Amino acid sequence: MSALAAMPPRSFEVTPKLDAQGEPMGELLEISMGPHHPSTHGVFRMDIVLDGEEVVKLKPVFGYLHRNHEKIAEGISYLGSMPYTDRLDYFCSMTNNWAYALTIEKLAGLTPPERAEYIRVIMAELTRLQNHTSLIGFFLQDMGALGTPMMYAFREREKILDLFEAVSGARMMCNYMRFGGVRADVNDAWIAQARQLTDGYGKFLDEFEAFLTGNEILLARTQGVGTLPAALAVNASMTGPMLRAAGVNYDLRKVDKYGIYSRFDFKVPLGEHGDLYDRYMVRVLEMRESIKILQQALRDIPAWPIMDPKSKLRGFRPKPGEVYGRVEGPKGELGFYVISDGSPNPYRYRVRPPSLINLTLLEDMCLGYKVSDAVVILGSVDIVLGEVDR
Amino acid sequence: METLEQIKARLEHALPLTKLDLVANECPAGERSLLVDTASGFAVAKFLRDDPQLKLDYCSNVTGVDWPQTTIKTKVKRKVQVEGVEKEIEETIETLRSGHLEVVYHLYSMELKHGPVVLRMRTGNRANETHVPSLTPLWRGAELQEREVFDLYGIIFDGHPDLRRLLMWDDFQGFPMRRDYVAPDDFEYEPTPHDKVLEQAKKHYPVEVKP
Numbered sequence: 001m002s003a004l005a006a007m008p009p010r011s012f013e014v015t016p017k018l019d020a021q022g023e024p025m026g027e028l029l030e031i032s033m034g035p036h037h038p039s040t041h042g043v044f045r046m047d048i049v050l051d052g053e054e055v056v057k058l059k060p061v062f063g064y065l066h067r068n069h070e071k072i073a074e075g076i077s078y079l080g081s082m083p084y085t086d087r088l089d090y091f092c093s094m095t096n097n098w099a100y101a102l103t104i105e106k107l108a109g110l111t112p113p114e115r116a117e118y119i120r121v122i123m124a125e126l127t128r129l130q131n132h133t134s135l136i137g138f139f140l141q142d143m144g145a146l147g148t149p150m151m152y153a154f155r156e157r158e159k160i161l162d163l164f165e166a167v168s169g170a171r172m173m174c175n176y177m178r179f180g181g182v183r184a185d186v187n188d189a190w191i192a193q194a195r196q197l198t199d200g201y202g203k204f205l206d207e208f209e210a211f212l213t214g215n216e217i218l219l220a221r222t223q224g225v226g227t228l229p230a231a232l233a234v235n236a237s238m239t240g241p242m243l244r245a246a247g248v249n250y251d252l253r254k255v256d257k258y259g260i261y262s263r264f265d266f267k268v269p270l271g272e273h274g275d276l277y278d279r280y281m282v283r284v285l286e287m288r289e290s291i292k293i294l295q296q297a298l299r300d301i302p303a304w305p306i307m308d309p310k311s312k313l314r315g316f317r318p319k320p321g322e323v324y325g326r327v328e329g330p331k332g333e334l335g336f337y338v339i340s341d342g343s344p345n346p347y348r349y350r351v352r353p354p355s356l357i358n359l360t361l362l363e364d365m366c367l368g369y370k371v372s373d374a375v376v377i378l379g380s381v382d383i384v385l386g387e388v389d390r
Numbered sequence: 391m392e393t394l395e396q397i398k399a400r401l402e403h404a405l406p407l408t409k410l411d412l413v414a415n416e417c418p419a420g421e422r423s424l425l426v427d428t429a430s431g432f433a434v435a436k437f438l439r440d441d442p443q444l445k446l447d448y449c450s451n452v453t454g455v456d457w458p459q460t461t462i463k464t465k466v467k468r469k470v471q472v473e474g475v476e477k478e479i480e481e482t483i484e485t486l487r488s489g490h491l492e493v494v495y496h497l498y499s500m501e502l503k504h505g506p507v508v509l510r511m512r513t514g515n516r517a518n519e520t521h522v523p524s525l526t527p528l529w530r531g532a533e534l535q536e537r538e539v540f541d542l543y544g545i546i547f548d549g550h551p552d553l554r555r556l557l558m559w560d561d562f563q564g565f566p567m568r569r570d571y572v573a574p575d576d577f578e579y580e581p582t583p584h585d586k587v588l589e590q591a592k593k594h595y596p597v598e599v600k601p
Contacts, residue, residue: 062556062557063555063556063557063558063559066557066558068542068557068566068567070542070567071566071567106417106419106420107417107419107420109418109419232530234447234448234500234501235447235529235530235531236529236530236531236533237448237449237450237529237530237531238531248500250448250500250503255503318417319416319417320416320417321415321416321417321418321420322415322417322420323417323419323421324420324421324451324496324506324508326450333450335450335451335496337451337453337494337496340417348453348455350451350453352450352451352453356534356535356538357531357534357535359534360531360533360534361530389557390557
């Protein structure tokens with residue numbers, strides 16, 4: 001990585017292109033894309049200025065789904081926020097739960113037992129599988145492959161959601177983890193089912209990749225588009241597959257080794273160019289690594305218990321102090337910053353949303369491309385508006 | 391990584407005019423933080439980013455905290471002589487903490503894979519001295535997060551290239567994340583054409599007609 005230079009954000013006026021005589025060739029067209037547009041993945045708006053078909057300015061507009069999650073959390077108990085974290089990134093409720101539980105465990109000094117740690121890893125990696133699978137479906141949908149890849153993806157995602165439902169009672173809003181452990185135990189039948197799914201997932205990925213990875217249209221639409229240099233990606237706090245596609249080796253599962261990730265043998269896939277194709281490929285390879293982790297975790301999972309005996313659900317009042325806890329979510333670094341004043345409610349509760357922060361460079365990536373490319377570039381960022389707007 | 395004391399000592403050596411404090415953290419697993427005065431906040435942040443031993447190239451998290459004016463009660467035990475007998479009594483000491491807003495930055499290094507160094511800056515008060523220097527020119531990752539802090543807490547980041555509200559709409563009044571914020575009864579009230587017509591009607595008939 002080269003030395004990082006200060007990179008102030010761009011703020012500029014745009015004018016139409018000039019022809020040979022120095023006269024403007026046309027007029028600029030300002031379009032407002034969203035908030036109700038199928039390709040914006042929710043209620044998200046982009047103010048785009050076009051010169052001809054070329055994007056010359058793009059300003060994202062946030063807040064259509066804002067409900068001030070952080071303020072709500074200051075008014076309710078620590079545990080009361082746990083179901084609400086499901087609603088942040090509603091694709092990955094299990095990793096959201098984990099990030100919050102991990103932070104509060106750090107604050108209150110709780111240690112989850114072995115089995116709970118294994119269950120958490122299994123749930124987090126299943127979440128990563130279903131998030132990346134459905135993201136690739138959406139990505140292809142944005143590219144114009146209407147329906148088919150997404151349906152293939154959703155077929156597999158449904159199997160994982162069945163597993164979530166079997167253990168937590170809910171497909172998406174799992175509310176499964178607790179401070180010091182997990183809420184319900186998994187039985188042998190569940191583990192057998194998970195093992196069957198994990199062993200078959202590689203075959204599904206082979207099938208998926210056979211359709212997509214060498215596909216001429218996908219190559220033409222993604223290679224060399226939306227390129228992000230590594231230094232800029234680091235400077236703009238990109239995390240997750242977006243960062244690793246640019247070639248920066250930074251995976252919190254390896255860096256922080258939270259939970260029991262140091263026990264598993266897996267690699268961190270890295271991209272080389274930082275373009276859309278690398279982001280697609282990094283996600284596919286990450287899924288293959290997740291399968292490896294899942295196979296190891298399902299093999300080694302020990303017996304009871306699943307809760308730290310010191311943890312209590314009622315009357316939970318952690319000592320004063322502040323912590324920042326973070327996990328590697330499927331979308332990037334999901335962090336929670338909590339200040340306790342010794343009362344049953346957090347004094348300050350902050351979510352570090354990877355979806356929002358990964359949008360910092362949206363304009364830089366889209367400039368010079370066409371609107372149809374801007375749609376695909378937005379698709380590659382992997383945003384969920386529940387987390388962007390909170 | 392170096393301890394916070396070492397970083398502080400090196401900072402004081404390199405930037406002699408800075409006022410630095412270590413903020414304790416009562417939680418044993420949490421990190422202590424480095425409190426910087428707003429005047430030298432930018433220089434300190436630049437030092438932390440560019441220093442070859444630290445290389446904090448990644449600004450992970452930016453957030454605001456509101457500390458309104460309160461009296462802090464601390465209980466102290468004291469021994470006194472009451473009629474020749476030594477007794478232990480408990481006293482409550484009240485100290486006034488002035489209100490301020492705070493920005494917290496969590497800095498990591500992606501290159502050296504260490505961190506965090508927690509950097510804090512405090513505003514003078516909560517009413518009119520709410521300026522802190524923006525660190526967006528150093529880390530672009532702070533751009534949207536500083537906008538969010540401005541939006542929800544009303545901290546003004548000097549030097550931010552695009553300081554607008556992020557989540558609330560542009561005409562919104564007030565800062566919802568402040569501790570003393572009172573939500574209005576109706577968020578969506580706006581004067582309707584109907585109200586305008588009533589205003590005009592009042593001008594047209596200045597004398598109220600009584601039945």
